[in-house]
Amino acid sequence: SDNLSGYANIRLHMNRRTFLASVSAVSLLPVRGFAAQNALHLKAQQVTRQILPQGEGATAMLGFNGSMPGPELRLRRDARIAIDVHNALDEGTAVHWHGIRLENMMDGVPMLTQELIEPGDTMTYSFVPPDAGTYWYHSHYISYEQVARGMMGPLIVEDDVPPDVDHDITVLLSDWQLDETGQLLDAFADMHSVAHGGYMGNFARAFLSQERVSTGDRIRLRLINAATNRIFPVAVSGVSGAVVALDGMALSAPRALGDLELAPAQRADLIVDVKGPVGFDMVTRQGAYRLAELIVDGSNTTRHATSIKSLAPPDLPTPDKPAQHLTLTMMGGAMGGRHQGDNIWSFNNTSDLQADPFGSFRRGETARITLVNDTAFPHGIHLHGHHFYETDKDGTLGDLRDTTLVHAGESRDIICVFDNPGRWLLHCHMLSHAVGGMRTWVNVA
Ligand code: C2O
Ligand code: CU
Incomplete structure (x- = not known):
């Protein structure tokens, strides 16, 4: 029953809050994007945000530039x-x-990769994003707490030629443990949750970058799971359309839109036609939990139906025959998970960052990694600095991802071309599991 307690709590709130006040729970990201430019400024600071519906308590949080989520x-x-x-x-x-x-x-x-940015200090990050798509930024220091407190925001790399849509809307999902006055409970490092599914909110919602559309509009939806531990099963109602990208990477062909399952940090881009009021629901055993909705205002009569086209393909190196085959076994946790060592979680019986990397790769080398989940919980495994291919059971290359969800008792092979030199983290993006030991690193030289 332990890992269901989050859902049970949500049901209590659902009756009192969400079903009664779901419309007012929808609101705008306060800052809609900077126009693309050469320099941007983020200020990490304390913010106050109306997470609960209007009229209930506002939440003291962390954020960027006065907002939570941070600016797009x-x-x-x-x-x-x-x-x-x-x-x-x-x-x-x-x-x-x-x-x-x-x-x-x-x-x-x-x-x-860096020293901490100490209070009062500024660091300039400078880089060239090679791939158009939907990404996000977040704190990577005591992240199980700083991200849960709100230190995250959407990061969009614009398409060279944008798809033909009427609106481009970001849908950022998260959850929080709130008390009756809307304040965050200090439960971020609760050992019981760390050993189970991780810190889970008793209140969840989505933040939309826009709140109105028209019937007949074709819209792009950029879903981002910014929750620290919760897997969101998402159903989008009032639309028909397709999935066109996962974790920022365009699919080679649009894929029929069914229910989506987004692990922490995963993204999905949809292109859909609006048929009526658009709802975003988390699908739970107790029924649908409304995360957000788009209000439909009038109808778009100028657009005529055309098929949904794929986005421009990303330019990534083609995998060779793997030069190495490594196995990464997720171990530990409650409910029968076993491993050696003092930490709660591990990969291959080793917790946290050790002096030796889990893997060493020559720059450009292709490797196969078998991810084995030998625990009683699902894990979303994230590799920094690269995207990798999930593989199907028969070994054929599947989707390109930066975070892959492996359910309890399952395993999955991934294929990666390690072409980006440096020291890169490989960790569970259930951030409670990462702090509980489920993190390692690889070296590419
Ligand atoms: Cu989204 Cu190690 O991070
Ligand atoms: Cu995990």
């Missing part, structure tokens, strides 16, 4: 960007640009 950053593909991060918090921080294949020194991982 829009970058140009193949153009260098400089992002100043000023730390106005009373603790250190660092920012990771999740999913961007960037230079190692700009990856935002304290102790591995």
Whole structure:
């Protein structure tokens, strides 16, 4: 029953809050994008945000530039960007640009790629994003807590030629443990949840970058799971259309839109036609939990139906025959998980970052890694600095991802071309599991 407690709590809130006040729970991201430019500024600071419906308590959180989620950053593909991060918090921080294949020194991982940005200090991150798509940025320091407190935001790399849509809407999902007055409970490092499914909110919602559309509009939806531990099963109602990208990477052909399952940090891009009011629901055993909705205002009569086309394919190296085959076994945790060592979680009986990397790769080398989940919980495994191919049971290359979800008792092979030199984290993106020991690193030289 332990890992269901999050859902049970949500049901209590659902009756009182969500079903009664779901419309007012929808609101705008306060800052809609910077126009693409060469320099951006982020200020990490305390913010107050209305997470619960209007009229209920506002939540003291952390965020960027006065907002939570942080402002949507829009970058140009193949153009260098400089992002100043000023730390106005009373603790250190660092920012990771999740999913961007960037230079190692700009990856935002304290102790591995940079020093902490201390309170009052500023660090300039500078990189060239090579792939158009939907990404996000988040704190990578005590991230199980700083991200849960709100230190994250959408990061969009614009398409050279945008798809033919009427609106481009970001849908950022998260959840929080709130008390009755809307304040965050200090439960981020609760050992019981670390050993189970991780810190889970008792309240969940999505933030939309726009709140109105018209019937007949064709819209792009960029879903981002920014929750620290919750897998969101998402159903989008009131639309018909297709999935066109996962984790920022265009699919070679649009895929029929069914229910989506997004692990923490995963993204999905949809192109859909609006048929009626659009709802975003988390599908739970107790029924649908409304995360957000788009209000339909009038109808678009100028657009005529055409088929949904795929986005421009990303330019990644083609895998060779794997030169190495490694196995990464997820171990530990509650409910029968076993491993040696004092930490709660491990990979291959080893917890946290050791002096030796899990893998060493020659630059450009292709490797196969078998991810084995020998625990009682699902894990979303994230590799920094690269995308990799999931493989199907018969070994054929599947989707390109930066985070792959492996359910309890299952395993999956991934194929990666390690072409980005440096020291890269490989960890569970259930951030409670990462702090509980489920993290390692690889070296590419
Ligand atoms: Cu989204 Cu190690 O990070
Ligand atoms: Cu995990």
